[in-house]
Amino acid sequence: MARIRSKPAPKEAPPESTVPKKCLQPSVSDPPKLFILPKNVSSDSRIVSLQNPATNAGNRYFFCPDRGFYEFTRIAAPKNDARSWLLTPHLGKDLKEGENPSLSDGYIASNPDLFVATPYDPLFMLLPILASKSKPMFLSLDDHLEHASSIIQWKELLDLPSVRGLLTKRMEAICDITDLRDEKMYRFSENKLVNELISKAKRMTNAGLPASMEEHFVRRALEKPLMSVMREDSGASVQRGDTETPFSKNRDSQTVSESTNDSQQSINSNTTVSTSVTSVSSDSERVQSVDANAEIDAPEGIPQLLRLRTALDFISSLYLSKELKNQLASIMKETRPIDFQPLETHLDSLAKIRSEVQALRSISDNINKKRRMADDEVAEEQAEKKRKLEEEEKKKKTESRAIKNLKRVDTSGMKKLSSFFTKAPAKAA
Amino acid sequence: MLEARLEQANLLKKVVDAIKDLVQDCNFDCNDSGIALQAMDNSHVALVSMMLRSESFSPFRCDRNIALGINLTSLTKVLRAAQNEDILTLKAEDTPDVVNLVFESAESDRISEYDLKLMDIDQEHLGIPETDYGATISMPSSEFQRICRDLILLSESVAIECTKEGVKFACQGDIGSGAVTLRSHTNVDKPELNVEIDLSEPVALTFSLKYLVNFCKASGLSSTVKLCLSNEVPLLVEYSLANNSHLRFYLAPKIGDEE
Numbered sequence: 001m002a003r004i005r006s007k008p009a010p011k012e013a014p015p016e017s018t019v020p021k022k023c024l025q026p027s028v029s030d031p032p033k034l035f036i037l038p039k040n041v042s043s044d045s046r047i048v049s050l051q052n053p054a055t056n057a058g059n060r061y062f063f064c065p066d067r068g069f070y071e072f073t074r075i076a077a078p079k080n081d082a083r084s085w086l087l088t089p090h091l092g093k094d095l096k097e098g099e100n101p102s103l104s105d106g107y108i109a110s111n112p113d114l115f116v117a118t119p120y121d122p123l124f125m126l127l128p129i130l131a132s133k134s135k136p137m138f139l140s141l142d143d144h145l146e147h148a149s150s151i152i153q154w155k156e157l158l159d160l161p162s163v164r165g166l167l168t169k170r171m172e173a174i175c176d177i178t179d180l181r182d183e184k185m186y187r188f189s190e191n192k193l194v195n196e197l198i199s200k201a202k203r204m205t206n207a208g209l210p211a212s213m214e215e216h217f218v219r220r221a222l223e224k225p226l227m228s229v230m231r232e233d234s235g236a237s238v239q240r241g242d243t244e245t246p247f248s249k250n251r252d253s254q255t256v257s258e259s260t261n262d263s264q265q266s267i268n269s270n271t272t273v274s275t276s277v278t279s280v281s282s283d284s285e286r287v288q289s290v291d292a293n294a295e296i297d298a299p300e301g302i303p304q305l306l307r308l309r310t311a312l313d314f315i316s317s318l319y320l321s322k323e324l325k326n327q328l329a330s331i332m333k334e335t336r337p338i339d340f341q342p343l344e345t346h347l348d349s350l351a352k353i354r355s356e357v358q359a360l361r362s363i364s365d366n367i368n369k370k371r372r373m374a375d376d377e378v379a380e381e382q383a384e385k386k387r388k389l390e391e392e393e394k395k396k397k398t399e400s401r402a403i404k405n406l407k408r409v410d411t412s413g414m415k416k417l418s419s420f421f422t423k424a425p426a427k428a429a
Numbered sequence: 430m431l432e433a434r435l436e437q438a439n440l441l442k443k444v445v446d447a448i449k450d451l452v453q454d455c456n457f458d459c460n461d462s463g464i465a466l467q468a469m470d471n472s473h474v475a476l477v478s479m480m481l482r483s484e485s486f487s488p489f490r491c492d493r494n495i496a497l498g499i500n501l502t503s504l505t506k507v508l509r510a511a512q513n514e515d516i517l518t519l520k521a522e523d524t525p526d527v528v529n530l531v532f533e534s535a536e537s538d539r540i541s542e543y544d545l546k547l548m549d550i551d552q553e554h555l556g557i558p559e560t561d562y563g564a565t566i567s568m569p570s571s572e573f574q575r576i577c578r579d580l581i582l583l584s585e586s587v588a589i590e591c592t593k594e595g596v597k598f599a600c601q602g603d604i605g606s607g608a609v610t611l612r613s614h615t616n617v618d619k620p621e622l623n624v625e626i627d628l629s630e631p632v633a634l635t636f637s638l639k640y641l642v643n644f645c646k647a648s649g650l651s652s653t654v655k656l657c658l659s660n661e662v663p664l665l666v667e668y669s670l671a672n673n674s675h676l677r678f679y680l681a682p683k684i685g686d687e688e
Contacts, residue, residue, distance in 0.1 A: 395453065400502050402450030402643075407471055409639040410585055413683040416473040420663050420681065421555035 031109055034085055035072070036116045042066045048157065053124045054319050062117040065162045069125065070117035083112035123170040123196065124319040130175070130188035131324050138178055138185035141168055190331050197328070198337055201311035209307050217310040218303055224350065305343040431459050431495050431521040433486040438517035438532060440485070440650075442508045444676060447647035447668075448477045449501040451678075454550050457497040459521070463489070463674070467554055475640050476555065476663075476679040484672040493523050498550040507543045557679070562657035562665070563630040564591035568611060569622050570654040570668065574645040576609045581638040583607050586683055591632040591658060600638070621652040632658045635683040641666070644678040651676075 037045075041064040052059035062070035077083040087107040129144055130136075145158060145167070157163045168184075174193045175186035209218065316325045332338075435441060448455075448468070455468035463486075466479040483489040511517055511532040520529040527544040534540075576598050580587050584602035591597075599608035614624040647668045648654070657665040666678040 398500070398502060399453060400450065403453055403471065406451065406639065406643065409472070409637055411472045411474050411637065413635075413685055414472075414474040414637065414681040415684065417469060417476045417663060417679060417681055418473060418553070418555060421476075421557050421679075423553055423555060 031111060032107070033111070034109065034114050036114065037062060038064070038067065038070060038117060038119075044160075050125065050154070051128065053128050054317070054321055056128070056321065061120060063157065065160050067119075068166055069120040069122050071120040072115045072117055075114040075116060077112040081112075085109040085112060085114075121170065121200075121319075122166055123174060126167060126171060126174070127193075127319075127324060128321065130171075130186075131321075131327075136188045138176075138180070138187045140183050140185055141171060144171070144186060190328060191335065194328055194331055194335070194337055197312060197315055198308075200315055201308055204311040204315070205304070205307040209310065213310060213314070214307070218306050221306060221347065222303060222350070224353065299342070299346060302343055302346050305338075305340060306347075308338065309340060309343065430490065430492045430523055431497075431519065431525075432488070432490045433459075433464065433483075433519040434488055435486055435517040435519075437513065438508070438511040438515040439513040440481075440670070441517055442511065442513065443647070443650050444479060444481075445501055445504055445508055447644075447650065447676060448479070449505050450646065451475060451477055451643055452501060454498065454500045454548055456550050456552055457499055459491045459495045459497060461491050464519075468552060469555075470640075474637075474681040475643075476557075478557065478677040478679070479675070481670070481674045482672050485670070485674050495521055495523065495525065496550075497521060497525065497528050498548040499528065499545065500548060503545060507545050510541055510543065560657070560659060560662060560665075561629075562662075563628070563659040564596070564632045564657070565627040566591065566596050566611075566625070566656045566658075567653050568624045568656070570645070570648040570651055572611070572622075572624070573654045573656070573666075574642075574648045577638055577641045577645050579609070580607055581642055585638055586635050587638050587641065588633065588635045589656075589658060589664075591626065591628055593628060593631070596626055623653075630660075632660055634658055634660065634664065636664055636680055637683065640680050644680070647676050647678070 045062065045064040047060050048063050049058050050061050051057070060072060062072065064070070085108065087109070089106050126144075141164070145154070171186050173196050174189060176189045176192070178185050178187075208214070316328065320328065448466075451470050452468040453471075455466055458465045458467075461483065463480060463482040463484075465481070467476065469476045483491075507530055511530075512534065514536075515532040515534055518529075518531040518533070520531070521527075525547055527546055530543045530545065532539075532541045532543075577587070580598060580600045583604060583606065584600035587598050587600045589596065589598055595610050595612035597608055597610040600606060611624050611626075613626045614622075616622040644666045650670060651668040653669070655665075655667040655669070657667070661682070661684070663679040663681050666680070668676045670676060
């Protein structure tokens with residue numbers, strides 16, 4: 001289990017009890033950040049700056065020689081939510097002189113971010129190296145890493161024997177291998193990568209997608225538009241037609257939703273997630289899923305297919321470079337390791353229905369507008385009626401008691417006078 | 430332009446008092462022959478018809494036919510400000526928004542003036558044919574009022590039976606029954622107490638006593654009342670006024686409701 005390392009565990013005791021009258025230090029330009037790191041990592045663990053395989057930008061990773069790479073996932077509060085960290089000192093723990101006293105005494109970090117280190121498959125690190133070659137060739141590991149070792153951080157890492165073992169293992173997963181004079185030669189195989197990705201995606205879906213992803217990409221995508229009169233409700237489903245929304249956005253929303261859990265102290269990082277894919281699918285996330293258990297109205301197997309595809313999209317958009325992603329997409333189309341055909345036809349039909357609904361709605365909007373014009377006259381008539389009613393009401397109020405009493409007289413058997421006397425403009429008598 | 434001067438405000442006060450409990454709003458139709466009024470009650474089973482001939486006024490001037498739509502409750506309020514002996518003058522423009530009432534006290538030099546807002550009233554006019562009634566009874570108005578007031582304590586409706594023996598007002602109620610019979614009677618000393626029955630055919634009809642009691646509010650206008658009945662025809666209760674003027678009430682009989 002991971003444990004919180006960079007900050008002491010909080011206790012109920014307020015900081016004032018142990019440290020009376022403490023002046024707050026002025027805010028610093030580069031305040032400490034909060035990390036949740038895996039525990040039992042070796043003392044050689046470090047944070048390294050490496051190229052992000054997806055963006056090619058520099059990215060920081062946590063590296064432990066024994067356990068491998070970890071990536072950091074930032075968990076942030078919504079921007080307009082004013083939140084900060086209050087770190088309280090460990091109760092009963094004596095302060096040792098000189099040991100980062102500021103944090104142990106208690107600390108307020110204005111930045112509410114929390115960085116969680118989650119396991120990261122070095123396979124993705126290898127991809128830029130392997131896939132950059134225009135023509136895949138059988139090469140030894142050293143040759144493959146030749147390019148990488150020119151980068152200083154890699155060089156340092158590659159000097160560690162465990163890294164080589166780690167990389168070799170992962171290399172085998174995505175490369176064709178031949179033995180050449182007792183030396184293993186590796187050639188990047190896109191098909192193998194595809195299979196690897198699919199197995200990752202499968203593992204991701206097996207445990208169930210995180211609730212927000214499930215809601216956003218599966219439930220909503222499969223939601224049938226309402227054809228009945230209650231059209232207002234279908235607005236959400238209509239605007240969301242495709243599943244190809246950028247995952248960066250999704251990731252934001254996910255980190256946000258996670259941070260709203262106030263269990264910051266006890267986020268027992270994703271140790272249950274067996275995949276090396278560091279999705280944010282922690283258990284705390286699943287708690288939020290309120291209606292996730294409700295049935296999805298779709299043919300058998302379709303939701304599962306969509307989940308798988310969503311997971312695949314998620315993985316490839318997070319960890320693969322654009323070019324590689326496109327490359328893999330075309331391979332997937334050709335080889336069809338998973339048949340997404342039923343899903344696509346279903347989504348197509350849904351999109352069709354949606355467009356029909358939208359067309360219908362625009363027509364009915366039109367009709368409403370036209371009717372409104374005609375309604376003016378009706379409204380006038382109604383106003384007239386209303387006025388008359390009000391007058392009548394007023395009349396009734398001013399009615400004398402005698403007249404009211406007369407109304408109560410039993411007139412049964414009495415014909416109206418108009419049945420005796422003809423209606424005529426002639427004056428009476 | 431209408432200008433009608435009544436020597437005694439009393440007349441109009443009593444007329445309005447007599448009909449204000451029967452109708453709420455009505456048109457006073459003014460033309461050169463006088464001021465006429467016809468209105469039905471809310472249930473349209475009773476009708477009041479008033480004619481105040483121009484001779485009743487001095488002077489009377491009406492250039493054009495004018496309909497004064499008046500709420501009788503409001504008119505009552507204004508007329509309450511007039512004393513019985515006051516000289517009342519009604520004035521209105523040709524297309525009036527208001528009717529102007531002036532009360533002049535003959536004794537003192539007091540003049541009070543009121544403007545009453547008029548209303549537009551849609552009222553259907555019924556043509557009432559001259560009818561030869563099977564029975565015509567004239568009696569002191571106070572007698573008729575007494576009969577109605579006595580009988581209404583027993584029942585809601587009264588059966589009026591007119592035979593050559595006389596006229597019988599009979600009613601039957603929860604607590605019992607009652608009947609008042611009048612015979613032709615001539616009082617030489619006090620002719621206003623005469624009861625005259627003019628019968629061409631026997632008549633038996635039933636009427637709502639509540640309405641009759643309402644009609645009786647006009648008793649102060651005239652010492653005698655004339656009841657005209659024919660089978661299957663509304664009852665006519667007529668109070669004759671001076672100068673050929675009259676106040677008439679019509680009431681539909683109760684049919685097919687014999688108890």
